[in-house]
Amino acid sequence: MTKLIIILLSAVFINNYVLSKFLGICPFLGVSKKLDSATGMSLAVIFVMLIATAVTWPIQTFLLTPNDMGYLQTIVFILVIAALVQLVEIVLKKYMPALHKSLGVYLPLITTNCAVLGVTILNIDEGYSFVESMVNSLGSGLGFFLAMVMFSGVRSTIEGSDIPESFKGLPVTLIAASITSLSFMGFGGVIENLFA
């Protein structure tokens, strides 16, 4: 149990996918302008990370590893995740139009998002069991959510302030992102010591 909590908390804070591992930077910079779109995108990412892990972990364990085809990991994962997200979109559109309306626009954007692919591959690399993989995916998704929501707050503050002409737009956003990322470095080693 303690291990699961450690996995969850370190995925959220220490190994934050956006701010420490620098995966999923494109939605982080692209969709974080407004709080509601940032929330929608992160919820979609959490959702897709969970189902992607639920499908790719068995594929790796029961198909690729026994047949010595570990080198096919990347291509098979991309294929499966992309198809899966499309399927989920179709199902949502039919049975849950309200959810589709709020997540729908973001789903195709993350079919082969590096954070989603990254979490599935890292789950295998870390040698996690199925439950541990799911917990790690949930934590990574929540970490993405945290980073997106925090950064959308930072960006709305930037929007209202007087910025030198040459820094307007992307430059100041990148600087803000790097400072936010630095602040997360402070979590290093905290969680392990909590349970030591």
Add this chain to the structure above:
Amino acid sequence: MEQILIAVVSVVVIGIICAAMLVIASKLMAVKEDERFPVIRECLPGANCGACGFAGCDGYAKALCESSDTPTNLCVPGADAVSKQLSEILGVEFADVVEQVAVVHCAGDCSKTQDKVDYKGIESCKAAKLMYGGKGSCTYGCLGLGDCMKACPQDAICIVDGVARVNQRACIGCGICTKTCPNHLISLVADVEKVVVTCSNKDKGALTRKVCTNGCIGCKKCERVCPQGAIKVVDNVAVIDYEKCTDCPDFGVCAKNCTTKCIMISDLSGMHRV
């Protein structure tokens, strides 16, 4: 060799399974979309300005598909051409679009009025307005920091001598600027030659005169000379009722008689004093 074969076959099999799944799912769970929707959406200009009162062009197209009561003449930027196409697709009678342009009800430029403070804050009208009503001595007038200019999707507004001016040829009449101006100085009027009151100062005449030589002093001369009875002085500033101000037998008489010349004639080339 066998290794490669197994790899190729398994990837192909996974691909086929995924494809089959998607095909079946999309057939079984197809959601019917109105086939007119993409056609209608294609007709609309795609500026997503919201002048029609719906959430962007998609919203308007959806409303048109769903309810036949939705008027086809709501798209101001698209004007008659779009209205015509829409009525053809939907099979309803063509309705004329009243093309509109934005006009600024302030002409207190640098030569007419002065700054009361030296403003060194955020370059935004909204922010400046919070500081004692702006830097100008007239607190009703154009703040001149260009919130409307930044909001305009057509770059039709520029700040000339500290006052926003609308390029009526470029203006599509979306009305975004009318909502942005913190002093509510911009309004939409029909895009024909017309008279416009270029002052919004609600102070008494003497006070207005002190801060801006272009200001409306509320002398009611225009009220008396208007043959249509379309002008009324409300809160010390003349207001033109454009429903009555049509087919004027003596067009421009109000502008000619205006004491401070704040009533101007406006056409596509801009505002003119008479």
